[in-house]
Each structure stands twice: as C-alpha cells, then as structure tokens.
Amino acid sequence: MYRYSEFDTAFVRERAAQFRAQVARRLDGSLTEDEFKPLRLMNGLYLQLHAYMLRVAIPYGTLSGAQMRQLAMIARRWDKGYGHFTTRQNVQFNWPRLEDVPDMLGALADVGMHAIQTSGNTIRNVTADHFAGAAADEIADPRPYAELLRQWSTDHPEFQFLPRKFKIAVTGAEADRAVIRAHDIGLQLVERDGARGFRVLIGGGLGRTPMIGKVVRAFLPEADLLPYVEAIVSVYNLLGRRDNKYKARIKITVHETGIDEMRRRIEARFAEIRPEFTGIDREILAGIAAQFAPPDWVARDPAPFHAARAADPVFRAWADTNVAPHRRDDHAIVSVSLKTPGATPGDATAAQMEILADLAAAHAYDELRISHEQNVVLPHVPRAALPKLHAALKAAGLGAANIGLVSDIIACPGMDYCALATARSIPVAQEIATRFEALRLEHEIGPLKIKISGCINACGHHHVGHIGILGLDRAGVENYQITLGGSGAEDAVIGTRSGPGFAYDEIVPAIERLLLAYLALREGPDETFLMAWRRVGLAPFKAALYGPHDTAERADAA
Structure with a gap:
C-alpha cells in the first residue's frame, strides 16, 4: 500500500500547523464563525447539529493496522470512543472539541493521514472498489490510479473553488463495487486489443436530482488518464452553474449542455492540455504502482477451513455470507459487518478498531479496507485462518453473518447528528434489522440492499437501493418515502417511488409487508428481490404497501 513520501509528510504537517493557528484565532475571537467556516471546511471540520464533526480521508478505502489503531x-482520547465509517470510505468523529482538532490532525499526520478536501467545493476523497487488488474478477488493481488522482487533485490551484463538490470513483472490474455510475466521474478499467485503458463516465450523482452517469469516452488509453480527467474538471469549472447550488453539480451541466456537446468541449480541452503532460505523470504512476505490489503470499493448506465449515453451522453461515473469492484459491476476502442488528450502521468502537487492526496483522498481511457500504474488509486472508478469525470476530461483537442481507443497511447519520437532516435514519435502520432478526427471515430473503437517507441530499444512497427509504419533514412530522428497484451496480438504475410516504411508526411494518409479498411471489429461492421486481414491476409491491390492510390502519389512526 502507498506510504507517504517526504513531500506528503511535509505538506500534511504544514497544513495541520496552519490550521492550528487558525483555530487559535477562532478561539481568541480574532475570527468570527463566518470567517472561520471556509478555513475549517478546507480541513474537513463541520459544525453539525450538536457539535463539530471531523471527517478524515481514507483514500480508496485502504488502511494499515497502524492507521486503524491511530483512529482508535x-x-x-478526543471523541466519545467510536468512529463512524461513511459511504465515501471516510471516517467521521462526531464529538471533537474545537481546541482538540489540531492535535487530532497532528496525530493523523503521524500515520500518514489527513482531513484535507473531505469538504468544500473541491475534488473530494477518491474512492475505489473495496476488493481492489484482491478480487478474482478485476483486470488490474485500480488503487494506483486513485492515488495518482489524489496527488494530482490535492490543493490543485484551479480546482479549489469549483461550482460544487466533485467526486471520483474508480474500479478495476466489470462488476461495479464502487458505484461509479453515481459519481461526477466514474472510471472503469477495461482492455481493448490487449491495451489497458478506461471507460469514462460523467454526470452521475444522487441528491435531489438523481442521475446515472453517461459514457463520455468508451476507451481512454491508460497514459491519457490525468490530462483527460483534468480536461473534464476544467470544462465543468467553466460551464458549471454558480447561481444556484442545487443546479451546480456536473450532472446538471451534462443534462443542460448535452453529452455530445460536453464530449466535444472535453475533447477540445484535452487536445489543448495533453502536450503539457510530458510524461512525468507516467513516472509518478510507475512509482506509485510499485508500492501496491501484492504481499508476500504465505501458502497454507486450506483443510482447517473445510473442516470447520463442515462441522460448524454458525461458521458455515458466516463463511457463505461474508467471504468472497480471492484471486488466489487458498485465500479469501472477508467482509466484517459493522451492522450487527441493533447497532448503528457504520459505527465501530475504539476497542473494535484495535481488534480489527490486530486481526489484520495476525491474519491479513496488515491491511484493511473500508467499503462504501460502511463495513470493514480484510482483503487477503488465508482460508486456513478463517476459523480463528471468525472466532475472534464473534468475541468482539463483529461476527454478524449478514453482508448483503436485510440488516446490512446503509444509513446516513440523519437527524441524530446532521444539521441538514429532516428525519431520523439510524433508528429506522436499527428497527428494520432487529425486526427481521426476530422473524428469522434474513437468509431466506437473500441478497437485498436497503439504503436510508435522512434528507434529500441522499448521503445514504437511497436512490440506488433495491429498497430505498427517504426521510422527509412533512409539516413538522417525519415522513418516509419508499423507492423500489434501484441499483448502484453495473446495471445501475434510479429506483421508482412507490407512492405516498409513511409515518415513523409505519415504516418498519411497511417494509415487512413488502418483503413478505416478495417471498410470496418469487419464482424460487434463487430469484432475488431485484430480479422479482424487474419481472413483475410495481403493482404487486404497491398493493402490499397500500392495500386494504394499510388503508384500514391509516383510517383508524386518523
């Protein structure tokens, strides 16, 4: 994995020292909050509903054990004993005191981490497939390209004040585990005639106007990545609207300008700036790629795994649900759920973070990943080590066998923390998870992605959930809309709104009726919820949500 250079280290420490001086001026009254706001946002510090929140970048989701221990x-030391992992592969600390933030940034710098550009109208943390470098189906590890983009975009003088925030995601496989089609720029590694390159998409995004990205280049040679991405952002920087923040994202620019005209402008800008890239970017990429060499694999007989799987049904359920194929047959990719039913999705205590760091050192070549689905991944685990790993995870409260199931819910912080939220997300996620645990239907229902947002900004990605839940304020009362049939994968599509929303105490029963209807209509256990939706459409699900039973309940409540 990437290790900071002397330049990286000096740059991050200089920024931390600069912010320390700015915080001191805020604390002594030399800066008003309005004057301080743009300075703190440049360093990932938000003022949330109850306290400041510090958002820390985890570029392309990759962490070492030492970095995870430092987060713990x-x-x-400076928060309430836990961190919250987000859908952008970041970690948030929700309760820091302003006077402690400079020390927090200094501690991050000690292990090659920072909070730069985790906020503001600039290029945010570059995300990637959380199975990168391990997945059996990828063309190549996309993280060196993500690191190149991180270095290029950090403090880029032209792109610090874009019309709106800007997000890039990259994947190395046909299977899209990075939701690239819902990003401002999505990059997918592809091969053509033996040459490696990228399929480039632009104009994806969720929020109040959700859109799926459009292909602007079907094949971009690998060598042209940086100038082409710069051309895209440069064109957007000129065309993007600054008169209305709700229409300032590149998705609106693409929609209003048209993809053909955007392509023409981007290609013209690309032709103009390409000669300025004299090959130094290729030299830098080569140096970066060398740091992403695979670990020194330790070959071990997987017999203990097969024996444990045959003898222990609890281990078997976990292995079948949370373990994915690795590029090496004797290794596996392990997803550790941060969604134990009843827990806050994405939260990990300091003790759990330390345990995960220890387990990574003992069993996974000292490497961890954060997924956009708010879970932790151990990307390289010998299959022989899986029984011991599972036992340790269970003891730490991290052994839930629910990856990709009902209780593996993506949820934003909602009105429990966020100043923008209009409804609660966390309690809804907790109640859905505990309800289906009590019903013992989770494994019978099978693969299902439920995503919950507490406001129209869609930080919970509800638009691309198989079942999406959007919490809104209706005359001072929480109201939850349901969308169905969305997907953030390679078949990405925006979900369809099912109809009127539900009150807080109605939303969990509504989801229960919905999923019981699915079990009744599916054509065998191999037909997933999304497959059934695509086969039968909205009508039977709408009947389950708004049929006579629901109508009577609403009449009684009135």
Whole structure:
C-alpha cells in the first residue's frame, strides 16, 4: 500500500500547523464563525447539529493496522470512543472539541493521514472498489490510479473553488463495487486489443436530482488518464452553474449542455492540455504502482477451513455470507459487518478498531479496507485462518453473518447528528434489522440492499437501493418515502417511488409487508428481490404497501 513520501509528510504537517493557528484565532475571537467556516471546511471540520464533526480521508478505502489503531486512539482520547465509517470510505468523529482538532490532525499526520478536501467545493476523497487488488474478477488493481488522482487533485490551484463538490470513483472490474455510475466521474478499467485503458463516465450523482452517469469516452488509453480527467474538471469549472447550488453539480451541466456537446468541449480541452503532460505523470504512476505490489503470499493448506465449515453451522453461515473469492484459491476476502442488528450502521468502537487492526496483522498481511457500504474488509486472508478469525470476530461483537442481507443497511447519520437532516435514519435502520432478526427471515430473503437517507441530499444512497427509504419533514412530522428497484451496480438504475410516504411508526411494518409479498411471489429461492421486481414491476409491491390492510390502519389512526 502507498506510504507517504517526504513531500506528503511535509505538506500534511504544514497544513495541520496552519490550521492550528487558525483555530487559535477562532478561539481568541480574532475570527468570527463566518470567517472561520471556509478555513475549517478546507480541513474537513463541520459544525453539525450538536457539535463539530471531523471527517478524515481514507483514500480508496485502504488502511494499515497502524492507521486503524491511530483512529482508535483518536476516538478514545478526543471523541466519545467510536468512529463512524461513511459511504465515501471516510471516517467521521462526531464529538471533537474545537481546541482538540489540531492535535487530532497532528496525530493523523503521524500515520500518514489527513482531513484535507473531505469538504468544500473541491475534488473530494477518491474512492475505489473495496476488493481492489484482491478480487478474482478485476483486470488490474485500480488503487494506483486513485492515488495518482489524489496527488494530482490535492490543493490543485484551479480546482479549489469549483461550482460544487466533485467526486471520483474508480474500479478495476466489470462488476461495479464502487458505484461509479453515481459519481461526477466514474472510471472503469477495461482492455481493448490487449491495451489497458478506461471507460469514462460523467454526470452521475444522487441528491435531489438523481442521475446515472453517461459514457463520455468508451476507451481512454491508460497514459491519457490525468490530462483527460483534468480536461473534464476544467470544462465543468467553466460551464458549471454558480447561481444556484442545487443546479451546480456536473450532472446538471451534462443534462443542460448535452453529452455530445460536453464530449466535444472535453475533447477540445484535452487536445489543448495533453502536450503539457510530458510524461512525468507516467513516472509518478510507475512509482506509485510499485508500492501496491501484492504481499508476500504465505501458502497454507486450506483443510482447517473445510473442516470447520463442515462441522460448524454458525461458521458455515458466516463463511457463505461474508467471504468472497480471492484471486488466489487458498485465500479469501472477508467482509466484517459493522451492522450487527441493533447497532448503528457504520459505527465501530475504539476497542473494535484495535481488534480489527490486530486481526489484520495476525491474519491479513496488515491491511484493511473500508467499503462504501460502511463495513470493514480484510482483503487477503488465508482460508486456513478463517476459523480463528471468525472466532475472534464473534468475541468482539463483529461476527454478524449478514453482508448483503436485510440488516446490512446503509444509513446516513440523519437527524441524530446532521444539521441538514429532516428525519431520523439510524433508528429506522436499527428497527428494520432487529425486526427481521426476530422473524428469522434474513437468509431466506437473500441478497437485498436497503439504503436510508435522512434528507434529500441522499448521503445514504437511497436512490440506488433495491429498497430505498427517504426521510422527509412533512409539516413538522417525519415522513418516509419508499423507492423500489434501484441499483448502484453495473446495471445501475434510479429506483421508482412507490407512492405516498409513511409515518415513523409505519415504516418498519411497511417494509415487512413488502418483503413478505416478495417471498410470496418469487419464482424460487434463487430469484432475488431485484430480479422479482424487474419481472413483475410495481403493482404487486404497491398493493402490499397500500392495500386494504394499510388503508384500514391509516383510517383508524386518523
């Protein structure tokens, strides 16, 4: 994995020292909050509903054990003993005191981490497939390209004040585990005639106007990545609207300008700036790629795994649900659920973070990943080590066998933390998870992605959930809309709104009726919820949600 250079280290420490001076001026009254706001946002510090929140970048979701331990130390020393992992592969600390933030940034710098550009109208943390470098189906590890983009975009003088925030995601496989089609720029590694390159998409995004990205280049040679991405952002920087923040994202620019005209402008800008890239970017990429060499694999007989799987049904359920194929047959990719039913989705205590760091060192070549689905991934685990790993995870409260199932819910912080939220997300996620655990239907229902947002900004990605839930304020009362049939994968599509929303105490029963209807109409256990939706459409699900039973309940409540 990438290790900071002397330049990286000096740059991050200089920024931390600069912010320390700015915080001191805010604390002594030399800066008003309005004057301080743009300075703190440049360093990932938000003022949330109850306290400041520090958002820390985890570029392309990759962490070492030492970095995870440092996050645990920060959580314990300067926060309330936990961190929250987000859908952008970041971690948030929700309760820091302003006077402690400079020390937190200094502690991050000690392990090659920072909070730069995790906020503001600039290029945010570049995300990637959380199975990168391990997945059996990828063309190549996309993380060196993500690191190149991180270095290029950090403090880029032309792109610090874009019309709106800007997000890039990259994947190395046909299977889209990075939701690239819902990003401002989505990059997919592809091959053509033996040459490696990228399929480039632009104009994806969720929020109040959800859109799926459009292909602007079907094949971009690998060598042209940086100038082409710069051309895209440069064109957007000129065309993007600054008169209305709700229409400032590149998705609106693409919609209003048209993809053909956007392509023409981007190609013209690309032709103009390409000669300026004299090959130094290729030299830098080569140096970066060398740091992403695979670990020194330790070959071990997987017999203990097969024996445990045959003898222990609890281990078997976990292995079948949370373990994915690795590029090496004797290894596996392990997804550790941060969604134990009843827990806050994405939260990990300091003790759990330390345990995960220890387990990565003992069993996974000292490497961890954060997924956009708010879970932790151990990307390289010898199959022989899986029984011991599972036992340790169970003891730490991290052994839930629910990856990709009902209780593996993506949820934004909602009105429990966020100043923008209009409804609660966390309690809804907790109640859905515990309800279906009590019904013991989770594994029977099978693969299902439920995603919950507490406001129209869609930080919970509800638009691309198989079942999406959007919490809104209706005359001072929480109201939850349901969308169906969305997907953030390679078949990405925006979900269809089912109809009127539900009150807080109605939303969990509504989801229960919905999923019981699915079990009744599916054509065998191999037909997933999304497959059934695509076969039968809205009508039977709408009947389950708004049929006579629901109508009578609403009449009684009135």
